[in-house]
Amino acid sequence: MNEKIKNKLSQLPEKPGTYQMLDVTGKIIYVGKAKNLKRRVSSYFVGAHDEKTTRLVRDIDDLTFIITTTEKEAFLLELAQIKKNLPKYNIKLMSDSTYPYIEVTNERHPIIRTTRDVVGKKGNIFGPYPNAFYANETVKLLDTIFPFRKCSKFPKKVCLYYHIKQCLGPCEFEVSEDTYKDLIKRVRSFLSGNTKEFIDEYEEKMNMYSQRLEFEKAQECKDLIIAIKKTTEQQQVIFNDNLDRDIVNFVTYDNYVSINILFMRNGKLLFSKSKIFTYYGIVEEVLLTYLAQFYEQNPLPKELLLPHGYNYELFDEVLGNIIITPQRGRKVKLLEMALENASSHLNNNLSAFLNKEKKTIGALTELENILDIDSIKRIDIFDNSHTSGQNLVSAMVVFTNGLPDKNEYRKYKIKTTTQADDYQMMKEVVYRRYLAVLMDDLPKPDLIIVDGGLIQLRAAKQVLNELNFDIPVIGLKKNDRHKTEAIITKAEMEIVLDKHTNLYSLLYKMQEEVHRFAISFQRNVSNKTIYGSILDTIPKVGKVTKTKLLKKYKTLENIKNASREELKELKISEEAIDNIYLALKQTT
Incomplete structure (x- = not known):
């Protein structure tokens, strides 16, 4: 311990706050929070430590601290500092930590689509799904069963989907809001696993088509029945209370932690995900930091099950009192399942993780050596x-x-x-x-x-x-x-x-x-420039109108296919709409 650190330790108050560990270059390498700064920070420099903490302490050349009024403030400040400084010894989630969901859009004529942007959204959001392929396949199935619109922009006439009864044709016909509400209710029931009525319906149709010797249509019904069963066959009913739960457990080895999350929706277990991280410090703090970052990117469940024996009081306060730490019953079995998954993932993937980490660290170390830079993060x-x-x-x-x-x-x-x-x-x-x-x-x-x-x-x-x-x-x-x-x-x-x-x-x-x-951005700008220059020549279409059109429709073809009612919703005059249709008819 050098003199700088000794002096700083003597200045530490017995108050809540965050502390920042710095290396010899002055770069922040670790951020932590404490209820009692003096006690927590001093603990790093007294007594024996495991290898991971020893490695961290060895790199510390200086430290700073920020006093807060409450431990909750310290926790939130810690998260902000980690996000800003990317300290070497803290966990930082990357942008791949979100999951795909299915959304029925909140529009007058809704569509079904996949999305990852769900935090803060209210309404008809279903999921999460384990990967984009699974979510997209489910959307395809829903689009076949439920007649929501398929076109991103309204055509002037109904298309093939209307004629095969996969769309209600709102481009030509009036569709009431009650009709959509009923459809959304049925989608919710379907995705909750209540598929018997749909299977019965298609089995009845399949038998009818078979009797009529319309074997192609009968096969289509059979394929749909198989797809419906496949969608829900892996959903295991655990609870009948229909609550959304996340179940989290972890296992450690040396300075590696494997965290597993089981996703339960409507009382059914959907899937689980595991991740391995290198960690330093106290594993309880690492878990809380991981979850805080995870739920910045993903919606909160109604219940969050965590292993008993740790202090979650502060974190529960931040999240809104959703944490449960069961000690008996079926919820303990779920935590044991998550623990087993975390352990299995660590055993099966640690070698690959270390190899990938070794290659990445090796590449960055080589770059550091070539350029004579202490640390490249x-x-x-x-x-x-x-x-x-x-x-x-x-x-x-x-x-x-x-x-x-x-x-x-x-x-x-x-x-x-x-x-x-x-x-x-x-x-x-x-x-x-x-x-x-x-x-x-x-x-x-x-x-x-x-x-x-x-x-x-x-x-x-x-x-x-x-x-x-x-x-x-x-x-x-x-x-x-x-x-x-x-x-x-x-x-x-x-x-x-x-x-x-x-x-x-x-x-x-x-x-x-x-x-x-x-290149992707440049192509987007180029297309807008081409379309914008054409719109510039249309009488009664000013800069504001042009911006509205390009923002909503992206391409001239989409603008051309938009209905008069849709264009009116953008507050475009009748005369301007006539000019737009005339100009685009001549140029596209």
């Missing part, structure tokens, strides 16, 4: 894109701990030049991003990568110097086959990459990802 990568000098855009992707962090991705329309000037484009995007970082106190990267050679690198260096933003920056150069070839360092030295190394694989993945993201 967050990497911001930039790329420019345009179409023959038009529709200039830039994009930024972020990799955290060697993995894409899609919640942090950003898009930029270039404003300072109208020409495909790579130097100016890179200057603008780097300036805009890191001015915002400085002004709004956004997370700082450990490394900046620009996709390109000396031109892009020099542009980024100039801006970073002007902002006095002292972050390492490199360029990633491609060969004549447009494949990753070399690093160009800040000193403008070229380092050719060995294609057989973990570092090459990681940098190649980063370069491909930022290119994909930039």
Whole structure:
């Protein structure tokens, strides 16, 4: 323990708050919260510790702390600091921790679709589902059984779906709200496992078609019956109270924790998911941090079952008193099941996890050594894109701990030049991003990568110097086959990459990802520009109307197919609607 830490320990109050552990570079490597700062922080530096805590303490060079009024405030502040600083020894969930749901949209004429954006939404949300394939297949089945509209934009006439009785045809015919309410009620019943009436209905139809020798239609009914049974066959009824529950348990080994969540909806067990993390500190705090981040991205259940023997009082207060820690009965059996799943996942996947972690850590360590950087946690990568000098855009992707962090991705329309000037484009995007970082106190990267050679690198260096933003920056150069070839360092030295190394694989993945993201954004902007220029020529269609149309319909074809009633809902005049139909008839 050095003198800095000794002095800080003597200053710690016996009050609630958060503490931040810093390494020799001044980077925050661990954030924690405490009911009593003095007692909690001092415990790291006295007595014997296990290997994982010893490893953490060994890296601590300094510490800071923030006093709060209550332990709840400290807990919420801890979560915010973890999200902002990405400390090395804290768990941070990535953007793949959400699950697909099925939504019946809250519209006058609803549609059924899959979505992951459900937090805060009220209404007809069903799930979660274990993966997108399962959710999409269920939506296909629902669309076959229930006649909700299938078109994203209304055509002028009914389509095939109406004629095969898979749509009510709201584009031509009036459909009452009560009709939709009844449909939604039946969907809810179906997804709750009450499928007998549907199976009976299709069995009756199948027999009828067979008697009429209409074997193709009979086979369609048989296929539907099989699909319906398959949808619900794995739903095990555990409770008859129809409550939504999540059941969470965990197991640890060394400094690894395997956490399992069982998802129960309407009293039925749907599926389970397990994850392995490296952790440091107290496992109880790790569990609570994990769950707090998880439920920022996923809806809360009515009940959250957690293993007995830990203090969840604070966390229960934050979540709204939904935690139950049973000690007997069927709920204990569920926790035992989650524990068994967590243990099995750890036993079966720890080697693969360690291998992947080793490769990623190895690649980042190699990059740290090449660039002489102490620690690389967050990497911001930039790329420019345009179409023959038009529709200039830039994009930024972020990799955290060697993995894409899609919640942090950003898009930029270039404003300072109208020409495909790579130097100016890179200057603008780097300036805009890191001015915002400085002004709004956004997370700082450990490394900046620009996709390109000396031109892009020099542009980024100039801006970073002007902002006095002292972050390492490199360029990633491609060969004549447009494949990753070399690093160009800040000193403008070229380092050719060995294609057989973990570092090459990681940098190649980063370069491909930022290119994909930039190209996707550029195509979107290009399409809007083309459509917008046509709309600009239509009389009585001003800037506001054009924006409304493009925001809602995306393409000219969709605008052309929109009904007059739909366009009126956007507060567009009759004369403007006539002009729109006339112009688009001539151009599309």
